[in-house]
Amino acid sequence: MREPGLQTSDPGGEGALALEVEDLRAVLGGRPVLNGVSFALEAGRFCGLIGSNGAGKTTLLRTILGLQAPAGGTVRIGAGPAAGPRRGPPAVGYVPQRVLLDPDLPLRARDLVALGLDGHRAGLPLPSPARRRQVDEMLAAVGAEAFADQRVGRLSGGQQQRVLIAHALVRRPPLLLLDEPLSSLDPGSAAEIVALLGRLAAVQRVAILLSAHDINPLLGEMDRVVYLARGRAASGPVAEVVRGDVLSDLYGHHVDVLRVHGRVLVVVAPGGDVPDPAGHATVVGGREA
Amino acid sequence: MFAGFMLHTWLVATVVALVAGVVGLFVVVRGSAFAAHALPLGAFPGAAAATLLRLPPGVGLAAFALLGVAGIARLGRRGARDVATALTLVTLLGLGALCLSLTSEYSAAIYALLFGQVLGISARDVVVTFALGAVALAAAALLYRPLLLSSVSPDLAAAQGIAQGRMDLWFLGLLALATVMTLPVVGALLVFSLLVGPPAAARAVAGRPLAATFLSAGIALAIAWAAIALAYVSNWPVGFFVGTLGAAAYAAGRGAAAWRSRRARQAVAGAA
Ligand SMILES: Nc1ncnc2c1ncn2[C@@H]1O[C@H](COP(=O)(O)OP(=O)(O)OP(=O)(O)O)[C@@H](O)[C@H]1O
Ligand SMILES: [Mg+2]
Numbered sequence: 169m170r171e172p173g174l175q176t177s178d179p180g181g182e183g184a185l186a187l188e189v190e191d192l193r194a195v196l197g198g199r200p201v202l203n204g205v206s207f208a209l210e211a212g213r214f215c216g217l218i219g220s221n222g223a224g225k226t227t228l229l230r231t232i233l234g235l236q237a238p239a240g241g242t243v244r245i246g247a248g249p250a251a252g253p254r255r256g257p258p259a260v261g262y263v264p265q266r267v268l269l270d271p272d273l274p275l276r277a278r279d280l281v282a283l284g285l286d287g288h289r290a291g292l293p294l295p296s297p298a299r300r301r302q303v304d305e306m307l308a309a310v311g312a313e314a315f316a317d318q319r320v321g322r323l324s325g326g327q328q329q330r331v332l333i334a335h336a337l338v339r340r341p342p343l344l345l346l347d348e349p350l351s352s353l354d355p356g357s358a359a360e361i362v363a364l365l366g367r368l369a370a371v372q373r374v375a376i377l378l379s380a381h382d383i384n385p386l387l388g389e390m391d392r393v394v395y396l397a398r399g400r401a402a403s404g405p406v407a408e409v410v411r412g413d414v415l416s417d418l419y420g421h422h423v424d425v426l427r428v429h430g431r432v433l434v435v436v437a438p439g440g441d442v443p444d445p446a447g448h449a450t451v452v453g454g455r456e457a
Numbered sequence: 458m459f460a461g462f463m464l465h466t467w468l469v470a471t472v473v474a475l476v477a478g479v480v481g482l483f484v485v486v487r488g489s490a491f492a493a494h495a496l497p498l499g500a501f502p503g504a505a506a507a508t509l510l511r512l513p514p515g516v517g518l519a520a521f522a523l524l525g526v527a528g529i530a531r532l533g534r535r536g537a538r539d540v541a542t543a544l545t546l547v548t549l550l551g552l553g554a555l556c557l558s559l560t561s562e563y564s565a566a567i568y569a570l571l572f573g574q575v576l577g578i579s580a581r582d583v584v585v586t587f588a589l590g591a592v593a594l595a596a597a598a599l600l601y602r603p604l605l606l607s608s609v610s611p612d613l614a615a616a617q618g619i620a621q622g623r624m625d626l627w628f629l630g631l632l633a634l635a636t637v638m639t640l641p642v643v644g645a646l647l648v649f650s651l652l653v654g655p656p657a658a659a660r661a662v663a664g665r666p667l668a669a670t671f672l673s674a675g676i677a678l679a680i681a682w683a684a685i686a687l688a689y690v691s692n693w694p695v696g697f698f699v700g701t702l703g704a705a706a707y708a709a710g711r712g713a714a715a716w717r718s719r720r721a722r723q724a725v726a727g728a729a
Contacts, residue, residue: 235615262616273486274660274669275609287606288617290599293667319664335613 203399502553654703658710
């Protein structure tokens with residue numbers, strides 16, 4: 169049987185590696201969640217991390233960040249050393265799955281972005297021209313100038329998402345991790361955020377790893393994908409991974425990939441890994457039609 | 458009321474108000490009002506314990522405040538902060554009930570610690586308060602950005618390498634320091650109103666962190682001064698004025714914010 173975890177990105181890729189994950193294992197509450205996950209990501213790539221609820225997407229991202237100690241394997245970020253528990257701010261931008269911002273916070277959108285720049289430093293956030301310029305540039309890059317001076321807790325979900333992306337990117341990390349940033353957005357806003365991320369990857373050469381349970385909103389922009397199931401991963405260019413044979417190996421069960429009107433439906437036959445009490449075919453990583 | 462013996466009162470109240478206003482902003486932003494309620498109440502029995510051991514009351518306050526910090530931080534490590542805070546509070550209050558039952562002769566001093574005492578502040582008290590105040594304000598300034606980010610979102614802070622547990626400990630330490638300084642002046646029952654009223658009002662009006670911090674300190678200062686003046690004139694306890702003025706400041710802050718947003722809506726409607 170082919171090892172899905174070993175299917176990595178194109179061997180002739182010329183870009184420098186922004187992230188290399190090797191045989192990563194994670195255990196939560198005594199249960200293995202990641203069981204040997206390997207993939208690599210080059211600078212400037214936009215990669216989707218796809219898996220159903222509980223597949224381990226958040227666990228994988230937190231382990232890459234060093235917020236959670238791996239039970240085995242290595243994470244290499246940029247040219248840096250393999251990560252154990254890290255000291256100091258890591259060179260990775262992160263947008264967590266849920267960020268609840270109190271509407272009464274005395275904090276404007278631009279203040280939150282500025283904290284992304286120097287929130288870990290001691291001392292008062294005194295205004296400085298250099299700081300202001302960097303923050304303004306980042307706000308413009310994510311299209312958040314219009315609400316930069318409003319309280320961040322009172323912005324809409326999509327507006328907050330833009331501000332959080334600016335917060336994560338303002339220190340210009342080579343790698344940006346986003347945990348389900350599209351889950352609370354309407355299709356239009358989701359498409360805008362995905363297009364924005366595609367631009368950031370292309371223009372600023374950031375490697376982006378974005379988790380989602382639906383692959384479709386990402387299809388136009390993403391050029392790499394990591395599929396997560398049963399603690400393992402299948403990864404590579406979209407066309408090479410989102411295929412019946414590859415995903416059947418990953419899920420350990422027969423899987424069909426249907427392409428309908430430019431959309432992808434991944435259908436797991438009854439009894440597959442995905443919990444399916446009704447015993448019907450289950451759609452994973454594609455919106456139920 | 459500006460006689461020489463009142464000078465110490467004005468000096469101490471000024472420092473105490475500035476510290477309470479600044480630390481209080483983090484209390485409100487962090488959503489830690491319960492801890493700000495529990496620490497002064499839990500520290501108060503320390504004074505009774507100290508008199509029992511013939512130590513200065515301030516030593517007992519500091520010791521019990523530190524016990525409170527340790528309890529809340531240690532028990533609250535796995536979430537369930539409110540439960541940890543409540544358990545710590547009732548434990549300290551239980552100790553206090555025991556100590557109080559053994560020291561009935563000091564009831565006047567105990568009463569002063571519950572409701573505040575603005576007279577009889579010695580020159581030594583002033584020096585100690587200034588030293589503690591300088592430490593508290595310097596620590597707040599140094600910790601400002603990491604503490605703010607961890608209060609806004611622990612996840613965002615963690616992604617920048619700011620450990621939540623350590624920030625919690627720093628915050629509780631600051632809160633304990635503010636408590637020990639504020640408690641003898643405004644009383645254990647009313648420290649809370651000076652820690653929460655001014656920042657809640659400031660945050661309703663000011664939308665930027667530093668502006669809200671300075672405004673909070675300013676409101677706390679105004680409340681403390683007004684409370685002392687009114688207490689002096691009326692002979693009513695200072696705690697009464699601190700409590701009512703704190704609530705009034707909060708109501709005024711909310712009112713001002715509501716008035717501003719109505720004005721903004723009218724401006725939009727007028728332009729359309
Ligand atoms: N703190 C924890 N203790 C024990 N088990 C946990 C913990 N956090 C997560 N798990 C388990 O680990 C597995 C993976 O969780 P994870 O949050 O990584 O999934 P996910 O892919 O992000 O899911 P979702 O799409 O719902 O966000 C789940 O089965 C979950 O129950
Ligand atoms: Mg998740």
